[in-house]
Amino acid sequence: MPDANGTGNKRPIEQGDWNMAFLFPQEVAAARERNGLVLLPLAPLEWHGPHLAMGCDNLLAHAFARRLAREFQCPYFPPLFVGTERERNPNMLESLGFSRDAFIEGMDFPKNSVASAYFREEVFAAVVRDTLHILLARMRFRRVLIVNGHGAENQQAVLDRLCREFNAGYAPRRVKWVYPGFPHSLVAGAIGHAAAEESSMLEATWPGSVDLSQLPATGKLHNVDFAIVDGETFDCVPTPDHTLREAQDPRTHFDPHWGEQQIEQAAREVIEEVKAEWLSADLK
Numbered sequence: 001m002p003d004a005n006g007t008g009n010k011r012p013i014e015q016g017d018w019n020m021a022f023l024f025p026q027e028v029a030a031a032r033e034r035n036g037l038v039l040l041p042l043a044p045l046e047w048h049g050p051h052l053a054m055g056c057d058n059l060l061a062h063a064f065a066r067r068l069a070r071e072f073q074c075p076y077f078p079p080l081f082v083g084t085e086r087e088r089n090p091n092m093l094e095s096l097g098f099s100r101d102a103f104i105e106g107m108d109f110p111k112n113s114v115a116s117a118y119f120r121e122e123v124f125a126a127v128v129r130d131t132l133h134i135l136l137a138r139m140r141f142r143r144v145l146i147v148n149g150h151g152a153e154n155q156q157a158v159l160d161r162l163c164r165e166f167n168a169g170y171a172p173r174r175v176k177w178v179y180p181g182f183p184h185s186l187v188a189g190a191i192g193h194a195a196a197e198e199s200s201m202l203e204a205t206w207p208g209s210v211d212l213s214q215l216p217a218t219g220k221l222h223n224v225d226f227a228i229v230d231g232e233t234f235d236c237v238p239t240p241d242h243t244l245r246e247a248q249d250p251r252t253h254f255d256p257h258w259g260e261q262q263i264e265q266a267a268r269e270v271i272e273e274v275k276a277e278w279l280s281a282d283l284k
C-alpha cells in the first residue's frame with residue numbers, strides 16, 4: 001500500500017490519535033469499558049482575521065481533544081463544526097467602534113470577505129443535544145467532556161443549559177465542558193479574538209495555519225477593519241481609537257512556543273480535574 005500520508009502507513013491510533021472515526025468498534029467498546037469517557041470537540045468555522053485559518057476555534061478544540069484523549073486512552077468524537085453567535089448589544093458595538101444601532105452578529109463584521117458558519121442558537125442546541133444523546137444513551141458512554149473551542153456568550157449559555165439538562169439527577173455529573181488550550185490564569189483575564197494568544201496557539205498545534213504577511217506590516221489595526229479584537233475591548237474597555245492593543249498584536253507578540261506552553265498547562269489542569277472528578281476510582 002502506498003504511503004499516502006507519509007507516516008509509514010501507521011493508523012492514527014498508533015500515532016496516539018484517538019479520533020473515533022478511525023477506530024474499529026471493538027476498540028471503541030474496549031475504551032468505553034476502561035473508563036467510560038468520550039470527548040466531544042466542537043466549534044464553528046469563523047472569521048479570525050485575514051491571517052488565521054477559518055477553522056481556528058475548531059482546530060484548537062481538535063488538538064486539545066487529541067491531547068486529552070491520548071492521556072485518557074479514550075476516543076474523541078470527530079470534531080463538530082458547529083457554533084453559534086448572537087447580535088452584539090449597543091455597549092459592545094460602541095466598544096468595537098460601530099454605531100450603537102448596527103446589526104452585527106459575532107465576529108461577522110461588514111468588511112470581512114467571508115462570513116462565518118454560525119448556526120442559529122436553537123439549531124446549535126439541537127445538534128449538541130442529539131450528539132450527547134447518541135453518546136450517552138445509544139453508544140453508552142458514561143461521561144462526556146465537551147471541548148468547546150468557541151467563546152461566544154450564547155454558545156457557553158447553551159452548553160451550560162445542556163449540561164444541567166443531562167446532569168439532572170446524576171452525581172457525579174455526566175457531562176461538562178471546558179474551553180480548550182487556555183489555562184485558568186488566561187481565561188480569568190480577557191481573551192481576545194484572533195489576537196496574539198490565539199495566533200500563537202494555532203501555529204503551535206497546526207503549523208502553517210497562521211500567515212502574518214496577510215496583515216499590514218505596520219500601523220494600528222482597527223477593530224472594524226479586521227475583526228481582530230483584544231480582551232479588554234470585549235470587556236467594553238476599548239482603546240480611544242478602537243484599535244487592537246499592542247500587547248495583543250499578533251505581528252509583535254506571535255510566539256508558538258508560548259502557545260505550546262499554554263496548551264500544555266491547560267491540558268494538565270483539565271487532566272487533573274477529570275481524574276479527580278470522574279476517573280479516580282477507575283484509575284486506581
Ligand SMILES: [Zn+2]
Pocket residue numbers: 048056057149193194198
Ligand atoms: Zn477563536
